[in-house]
Amino acid sequence: MPLVHAVNVTKSFHHNEVLKGIDLDVDRGQVVCLLGPSGSGKTTFLRCINQLETIDGGRIWVDDELMGYADRDGKLYRLKNKEIAAQRREIGMVFQRFNLFPHKTALENIVEAPTQVKGEPRKTARERAMKLLDRVGLADRCNAYPAQLSGGQQQRVAIARALAMQPKLMLFDEPTSALDPELVGEVLAVMRELALDGMTMIVVTHEMSFAREVADTVVFMDGGVVVEAGPPKDVISNPQHSRTQAFLSRLRSEHEHP
């Protein structure tokens, strides 16, 4: 069974159907990039995986665990908030706008969840946090508040914060979209390394070169459905579907004539 197994996921906001039956399988250690125009539902789908949005139909399993519901003899029971929180501990998430806690230093941001959620002793949590900061190249900024860090540095701290919970799966929601162009590279480098270390990742992104190099599977979404999925050399370099072709050529022309 794949680590993430989503079947026929549907979701509406006020009668506006954003997801119209998404199927997705992600194996352990795989990197999947979700591409598509804005409004295609890729971010919503990502948020459904860790229950930041509740789904209207279909099922999502992460590591053989049904997300958000308990299945007892075919009848679904909504999980309590506490149980949903427990499921989320296994899944790290990185947001477009970083969402670091501004009243805590970089180090405190990372220590917060392991100590508060898992009850890890402060000392070991701090030691691991320092290792993680070192890994994202920010050990020297451990006492800086988020406001004193650049966008790229904040996003790297946010990645370290998610990793501190030792998740099985990492979700990235357009992690470089809010960054100045010259800061995109440092965040992608951290993500690339994470992929090399074997982390299972689902990445919503517009960074085609990242998708091409790092992704095992690229999923192109449009209008709430998966239009095309496969290895990047097929989907990005040789798209079969006209909607994928149109999207990619639009993206390319934007890149060439910004």
Added chain:
Amino acid sequence: MSTEAEARPADAAPERPGAINAVPVRHPGRWVAIVVIVVLVAMLVHLLVTNKAFDWKFVFEAMNQQPVINGFLKGTLLVTVLSMIVGVGGGVLLAVMRLSDNPILSGVAWVFTWFFRSIPRYILLFTMGTLGILFPQGIAFGVPFDWKIIDWLGMSGDWRFFTLDANQVFTGLVAGVIGLGLSEAAYMAEIARAGIMSVDPGQAEAAEALGMSRGKVMRRVVLPQAMRVIVPPTGNETIAMLKDTSLLLAVPVIGELFYQLQSIGSNFYKTFPIAVAATLFYLLATSVLMVGQYFLERHFGRGFGNKAPRAARPAGAGGA
């Protein structure tokens, strides 16, 4: 950068302009204002020193009386502190209830706020002082409607654990603190709600994505950030509360500062110096509170901008 340097013509002005030494804008209005203010201050000082009605000796003697000092320490400062503890704690609780998904909690918070914001504090305190009449047999803690249940089961006795004398609860400082605290909680609830809503929803989302429980998200992430917005108006509320302790007379609490001062004043037929003495006490207490507010704001402002927030300057003294 280098192209810019090359683009500059080499044979342009040989002397490059140096530091600017321009004539600053003149502000004659400021000098006029200074003169006017100096004259006004001189007049005030003259009035304070020479006018016999102030009777400074009597003012300081009155301020130094033990009942007056007790009135200040207990009736004013202690009641302010206790009422604000009840008010801030209750207000934050009410705000969290009001914003909760649970319609019952949210409804209860709304009704509480509606009720206590509707009653003038003077009348509330007066009512608190008379509530003892509702419970001639005291306030018992035990099983609700126990006499009905016992009767229905055909048993006898009671299921009450202990009983408070209502006439002692609803009197003096206790009644004052309960009344002022509950009233304050209603106002603080709105301030706390505004603070909570000012926090970026992405913060709660990030905390939830880390697997934090709802309570932890509120306590560890949302409230500390909301405090930045909550503290300044709370300083205002505290100063207003300081002054509202003078309403304790309605309960009545005779250990209150102004009541004590007035009784001295009426003994010696000196009304005006008493008003001056009360003013001095309240000026002193408010100044101390403003210093406290400065440090609170600095604490909760950490992480927002690189420098500490500027000194607190609560606009006006707040509406008491």
